[in-house]
Amino acid sequence: EFEAAFAPCGFEWEMFCPAYGLAEHTVGVTINGHGDPPCCIHVVRSALEQLGKVYIVDENDPSTNPTGARTVALVGPGVPRYDTDVRIVQLDEDGDPALVLDTDEVGEIWVHSESKTAGYYKMPALTETAFHARLPDGSSDREYLRTGDLGFFSSHTGELFVCGRQKEMVIIAGKNHFSEDLE
Numbered sequence: 001e002f003e004a005a006f007a008p009c010g011f012e013w014e015m016f017c018p019a020y021g022l023a024e025h026t027v028g029v030t031i032n033g034h035g036d037p038p039c040c041i042h043v044v045r046s047a048l049e050q051l052g053k054v055y056i057v058d059e060n061d062p063s064t065n066p067t068g069a070r071t072v073a074l075v076g077p078g079v080p081r082y083d084t085d086v087r088i089v090q091l092d093e094d095g096d097p098a099l100v101l102d103t104d105e106v107g108e109i110w111v112h113s114e115s116k117t118a119g120y121y122k123m124p125a126l127t128e129t130a131f132h133a134r135l136p137d138g139s140s141d142r143e144y145l146r147t148g149d150l151g152f153f154s155s156h157t158g159e160l161f162v163c164g165r166q167k168e169m170v171i172i173a174g175k176n177h178f179s180e181d182l183e
Contacts, residue, residue, distance in 0.1 A: 013037055020077035020162055024130070024145055026115045029086060030160045032078035039076040039157050044069045048163060052090070052106040054152055076159030084113040085142065086160060087135060088152055095166070097136040103155035108166055110135075110144035 003013050018038050021028040032038060044055040046069055057065040065071065080086045088107040090099040101107045110133060119127030132143045150164040 018075055018077040020160060022111075022147060022149075024117050024147075025084075025111055025113065026117055028081065029084055029111050029113075030078040030080050032076070032159075039159055040073055041076070041154065041156070041161070042071040042073050045072045046070065048072065048106060054104040054106065054154065054161075056154075056156060072163075074161045074163060076154065076157060076161050079159055082113070082115075084111060084115075085140075085144075086111050086153075087144065089136065089146075091166070097133065100135055100137050100139065101152070103153045106150055106152045106163060109147045109149045109151045109160070109162070111147060112140075112142045112144045116145050 003011060003016075014035055016038055017032050019028045019031040021030075042057045042059050044057060044065065047053045047055045057069075057071050059071070062068075087110045088101040088105065089097050089110050090101050090105070090107040092098040097108075099107075116131065119131045130146050133146045134141075134143065148166050149162050150166055151160055151162040153160055
């Protein structure tokens, strides 16, 4: 739809290159390949929000969504590049790391690479928490940056998908709501 709307202005999909990055990492964490079309998937919203699970629906095939559940479209920002190690970590009810997740499971995005910054200026406690996180399963001796972003890796495409922010999730009557959905 975006391509069609801006085609009269000269926009072509080859110009569009989704990516995921953050200042604390100083360069992109993931990026779509040059010339590769953006990957858009539709997932069952309630499963994503309530269960932290990803159920992909083909919008052109009603049999993939037999209950007619509401879906949300997500655009993938590509795959990790340049020796960037990205993990998805489930947090417990206190926000502490509990489990390294597999594909199609939503958790906090953790990043390790040589371009990760050293920390926050004159904020040693926050730096320790955010920049020196260790995987809860001990599978790596690396220190990770806790991004605060929620996401998952798709088993279908291998791409990272970002679906919200940990700190901006609102819990009402035991249900998780992403702030952008409430807005």
